[in-house]
Amino acid sequence: MRVAVYGANGFQGKLTTAMLMQNGIQAVLVGRNQERLTAAAGELEMSAVELRVAEATDRRALLRAFEGCGAVINCAGPFTRRAEPIVSAAIAAGYHYVDTAGEQGFVKSVFDNFSGEAQKAGVTVLPSATDGxxxxxxxxxxxxxxxxxxxxxxxxxxxxxxxxxxxxxxxxxxxxxxxxxxxxxxxxxxxxxxxxxxxxxxxxxxxxxxxxxxxxxxxxxxxxxxxxxxxxxxxxxxxxxxxxxxxxxxxxxxxxxxxxxxxxxxxxxxxxxxxxxxxxxxxxxxxxxxxxxYGTTAAIAVECTRRLVEGQARSGVLAASQAFEPxxxxxxxxxxxxxxxxxxxxxxxxxx
Ligand SMILES: NC(=O)c1ccc[n+]([C@@H]2O[C@H](COP(=O)([O-])OP(=O)(O)OC[C@H]3O[C@@H](n4cnc5c(N)ncnc54)[C@H](OP(=O)(O)O)[C@@H]3O)[C@@H](O)[C@H]2O)c1
CATH class of the missing domain: 3.30.360.10 (Dihydrodipicolinate Reductase; domain 2)
Incomplete structure (x- = not known):
């Protein structure tokens, strides 16, 4: 199983990447800056890891960056007004999407704007896979x-x-x-x-x-x-x-x-x-x-993602209780x- 982490060099991105590794899942580190991604891979002692650079606004670069991954975990906050292109690119590429957003307006907008697209693409979008x-x-x-x-x-x-x-x-x-x-x-x-x-x-x-x-x-x-x-x-x-x-x-x-x-x-x-x-x-x-x-958020984001890639949930934008057995x-x-x-x-x- 391969999962792309967008914002992998951030604080939550590194915790989430480490948690993927701990669960035996291969992480692809994605972000907007090669040097910061390289430094993150060094901190995590990941020598042979794949790093892919993509600006959050560059749809083609995002599609390339997510290629071959079963899912995307987006840890690049703030999400409000910035993360929708990442949600959209993941759905268009046919990959499940999970994020660590705690921003209520953004999460509501994901339900409002992407439910139809996610269903049509046959993927699950689960915003706010967080401790709370x-x-x-x-x-x-x-x-x-x-x-x-x-x-x-x-x-x-x-x-x-x-x-x-x-x-x-x-x-x-x-x-x-x-x-x-x-x-x-x-x-x-x-x-x-x-x-x-x-x-x-x-x-x-x-x-x-x-x-x-x-x-x-x-x-x-x-x-x-x-x-x-x-x-x-x-x-x-x-x-x-x-x-x-x-x-x-x-x-x-x-x-x-x-x-x-x-x-x-x-x-x-x-x-x-x-x-x-x-x-x-x-x-x-x-x-x-x-x-x-923050450690629990990493565990929850990885647990949700693993289950989505294993096909445990139906398609659409879902709350945790709609996706999994509580x-x-x-x-x-x-x-x-x-x-x-x-x-x-x-x-x-x-x-x-
Ligand atoms: N319970 C909760 O609600 C909960 C729990 C955990 C985390 N979170 C949320 O998770 C998010 C991440 O927190 P953090 O502490 O990891 O933050 P952080 O250390 O500042 O990391 C943010 C990451 O996002 C990237 N990023 C920011 N703006 C970007 C942009 N415009 N385009 C592309 N990449 C961008 C940064 O890349 P650069 O380094 O290149 O700038 C970095 O990789 C926050 O929104 C936080 O609220 C919420």
């Missing part, structure tokens, strides 16, 4: 199997420790600061809407301590309604993090940031909490806990320290 979006989407599907008729789902993300975001993540925050300031899309009554207010102000992540939350453009608000019959889905993060991310980061500030090292990443915990309220008022709570968000996939992630559970929760009075 994939487990969150899969657990939501499992909750729906248990809950019967669901009225609403709130999805909350929290990260503890781990050295903070990478330079690339910060650039994605800058690129999407408008969406972040507005809180992103809420799915409500059959459509995705901007500007819907939150109907609660806190959530408990672990234990009973309620933490202040703010609306945030999480990917699950885009993916869950594609396979769960639900009236409302909204994403939130801790207010303290939302406040930190709303500071306008200059390129100088981003350049001064260090990408998180393996040592600090292993001490990081990420948490995803999903609370689903059924139409009869019962609340089911799903929790995902993991370590090392329990089997979630249990596979235990090998990467990801744990999940679903429990019944007594309904609390929501704050106004």
């Amino acid at each position: 979006a994939v487990p969150g989407d899969l657990v939501a599907h499992m909750i729906a199997r248990r809950a019967g008729q669901i009225d609403s789902i709130i999805v909350a993300h929290k990260i503890v420790g781990g050295g903070g975001p990478s330079k690339g993540s910060l650039r994605s925050v800058v690129e999407t600061c408008g969406d972040i300031a507005a809180g992103g899309l809420t799915y409500e009554d059959g459509a995705w809407r901007n500007g819907e207010p939150l109907d609660r102000s806190t959530i408990a992540f672990l234990g009973d301590e309620e933490v202040a939350i703010s609306k945030f453009p999480l990917i699950e608000a885009v993916t869950i309604p594609r396979h769960v019959w639900v009236r409302r889905v909204v994403g939130v993060i801790e207010t303290s993090i939302a406040t930190r991310l709303s500071v306008p980061f200059s390129e100088q500030m981003i350049e001064a940031v260090s990408n998180p090292s393996p040592d600090v990443r292993k001490d990081q915990t990420f948490l995803i909490v999903l609370e689903a309220t059924s139409t009869d008022g019962g609340v089911l709570r799903g929790t995902v806990e993991g370590t090392d968000a 329990v089997e996939f979630l249990d596979r992630l235990a090998a990467y320290n990801v744990r999940w559970r679903i429990e019944e929760k007594t309904r609390k009075a929501f704050m106004p």
Whole structure:
């Protein structure tokens, strides 16, 4: 199996390439700069690896670069306004496409703009194969199997420790600061809407301590309604993090940031909490806990890609739960320290 990694010399690109190698999959390193690709191959101690240069805007070069690969993993963020030519080239060449985007507007546009093309080409496109979006989407599907008729789902993300975001993540925050300031899309009554207010102000992540939350453009608000019959889905993060991310980061500030090292990443915990309220008022709570968000993203992107190349999913642009069997996939992630559970929760009075 051969897989092209676009943006292979970036922080997430290198982690993803290393994870492909760890899984015995041959990686082809693709990017816009030969020297930076060569340096990345050196860092990864890949002496006989194939490097292919292609600008993200050069369709013919992209088609050449992807030739002979069963799939493309795109790690070149920010994705907004830049990654669509890469999605389009992968589909046109007949290859599955996976990416590590955390940008809600971009992911929504991939579903909106490429579903028909992907189906016609017989390939699967799975945007946002990340630590947050994939487990969150899969657990939501499992909750729906248990809950019967669901009225609403709130999805909350929290990260503890781990050295903070990478330079690339910060650039994605800058690129999407408008969406972040507005809180992103809420799915409500059959459509995705901007500007819907939150109907609660806190959530408990672990234990009973309620933490202040703010609306945030999480990917699950885009993916869950594609396979769960639900009236409302909204994403939130801790207010303290939302406040930190709303500071306008200059390129100088981003350049001064260090990408998180393996040592600090292993001490990081990420948490995803999903609370689903059924139409009869019962609340089911799903929790995902993991370590090392960037390492887990590499594992998830590779796991999704391997399964697509093996033909496990139908064609089209798909959410993780539409592509794979949720329990089997979630249990596979235990090998990467990801744990999940679903429990019944007594309904609390929501704050106004
Ligand atoms: N949970 C999540 O949401 C999640 C988790 C992990 C990663 N991510 C996302 O993954 C992305 C990558 O992060 P990172 O830390 O790896 O960033 P990074 O280290 O800055 O790497 C970015 C890569 O993209 C390439 N690139 C950037 N702009 C390009 C352009 N216009 N044309 C062609 N190539 C371009 C860069 O190539 P050059 O070196 O040539 O500039 C580099 O290879 C970010 O968007 C991040 O938010 C999201």
